[in-house]
Amino acid sequence: MINRIILNETSYFGYGSRSVLKDEIKNRNYKKALVVTQENILENVTSKVLDILNECNYNYELYMGIKPNPTIKNVKDGVLKCKAINADYIIAVGGGSVIDTAKAIGIIMTNPEFENVISLDGTAETKNKSLPIIAIPTTAGTAAEVTINYVITDEERVKKMVCVDPHDIPVLSIIDQELMMEMPKLVAASTGMDALTHAMEGFITKSAWEMTDMFHLEAIKLIFNNIDKAVNNKDKEAIENVGLGQYIAGMGFSNVGLGIVHSMAHPLGALYDTPHGIANAVLLPYVMEYNSKVCKDKFKEIAKAMNLKVDNLSEDEIINEVINAIIDMNKRLGIPNNLKELNVQEKDIDWLANAAYNDLCTGGNPRETSINDIKSLYTKIYNI
Ligand SMILES: NC(=O)c1ccc[n+]([C@@H]2O[C@H](COP(=O)([O-])OP(=O)(O)OC[C@H]3O[C@@H](n4cnc5c(N)ncnc54)[C@H](O)[C@@H]3O)[C@@H](O)[C@H]2O)c1
Ligand SMILES: [Fe+2]
Structure with a gap:
């Protein structure tokens, strides 16, 4: 190898x-x-x-x-x-x-x-x-x-x-x-969640290996445990940590690729000009849940990097904890809940799914996917 x-x-x-x-x-x-x-x-x-x-x-x-x-x-x-x-x-x-x-x-x-x-x-x-x-x-x-x-x-x-x-x-x-320091709250929240998405998608992507795992887990730790204080309190140390964490995530994902959170975010940016980080943040928890079916074992390490208490939990319970913690973080950061709130049009979902499936990032997704699966994901996240 x-x-x-x-x-x-x-x-x-x-x-x-x-x-x-x-x-x-x-x-x-x-x-x-x-x-x-x-x-x-x-x-x-x-x-x-x-x-x-x-x-x-x-x-x-x-x-x-x-x-x-x-x-x-x-x-x-x-x-x-x-x-x-x-x-x-x-x-x-x-x-x-x-x-x-x-x-x-x-x-x-x-x-x-x-x-x-x-x-x-x-x-x-x-x-x-x-x-x-x-x-x-x-x-x-x-x-x-x-x-x-x-x-x-x-x-x-x-x-x-x-x-x-x-x-x-x-x-x-x-x-x-x-x-x-001068970023408006929603810009700080959405760009930080983009960085967290890089770290999470990069950690479970197909080509991940020891060195990129090291970068991605450290990035999850730095970003997830500091983003709330960085965004909501403008805490200087927390901003320094998120700034460093986003770079470390880049050291990883740039070398191994991402997955369909990014594939699905790109057409939203192209069609509606949705800010990249907001699109990723809204999609992240549900696409992680979809991908968890093929990489259950990786969620314990993700949960530990997020400082979640999961020692006595089953694999499925750990996955739930991770997903709920991301949803909860989105709420604390003022990120919209679903695609409807982003003014996505239901009639466009077929087009979006086709574009996402053909995006360059789809090749890195850990779970083999299809236009239909992506369509179901968009529909679920539209209505949630
Ligand atoms: N090159 C890569 O590897 C890579 C990875 C992920 C995303 N992207 C792309 O990057 C773009 C998104 O970049 P982004 O998320 O950094 O947002 P952005 O560069 O689009 O900036 C968002 C808004 O914040 C403003 N802004 C920037 N810095 C500010 C500051 N310090 N204070 C106040 N306002 C500030 C900008 O003027 C803009 O209005 C997308 O096109 C996305 O697809 C690239
Ligand atoms: Fe990104």
Whole structure:
């Protein structure tokens, strides 16, 4: 058996760690940055990074035209800007939407034959490493700063394209949890639940092995036991722990894949623009229950990482405890209960099930699934 681990090159962690930018940029001899970010976080979040660039007189220009669930147009406009200013590196300051867009821009800059973006869908055979990317996440969720994936929406085909390419990996990631303090409650809740979903799906996915198990169990522990305090009390230590936990989950799932929570979340994002983390959080407990039929033994380890008291319980009782604890956490975080509350239309369930079945993440699901099974899951979670 051969297992592969790919991680980003250099990472820094901790409150205020963005200060390393001063020396890192100088030592790398970069000349001009395209700073990819969003207008709504410019004043309160991105400015904390720009202050350092300004103090050091580092040359940069901003590209801010990115919507959550970023589109092909967002990528194409970014490529035009990157070329126009002659940037030799990219600094991405934002959530997964920003970092994913930066990855697609960086890949096209060095592999121009993929400039139509659509050809990057799935596992594209790019030849060159991306333009160097410094990734600075401002949500504690996707771990895009350490994963080999990026997700771009093709509005014409109503599809979230999951693009997998080791050439996109950032050269430098800075997980500065101070930048995550300003997240509105629902953004903190949903992005944190996305990270928990990565850890749980990654732990039971088909290709999981010792090293990724280690990452995923630690990530479950850090995220599940801190997310409530991070979201509801803005507790500094809890925010640091969730910020670290989401990265550790990324070290795992990026290398082994996910499952149908993500397959089912992607079409919801493509069709209704549902925020990625909210879709995952609503689906997670019921899809875990569905998948438990083929990996009952793994739930004891999950439960222990969640600090649940399960020593004298049967396998089925442990599974129930885990599912109920996720449902309870969603309630405490103010996440909607079901798909109806997300304004999903019952008439779309056939289309959603077909799209989810054909999503790249379905291949990693531990239980062999079918369009019908996925349809039943959507229907159950719609009505629950
Ligand atoms: N690359 C990967 O491996 C990977 C993994 C999972 C998901 N994704 C993708 O990432 C995207 C979702 O990213 P996300 O969940 O981080 O959300 P996001 O980047 O879409 O951000 C959500 C909202 O929060 C705002 N925001 C971000 N940081 C903030 C801060 N510190 N304070 C206040 N507001 C802030 C954003 O401006 C945006 O309005 C989806 O497209 C999803 O499919 C990628
Ligand atoms: Fe995700």
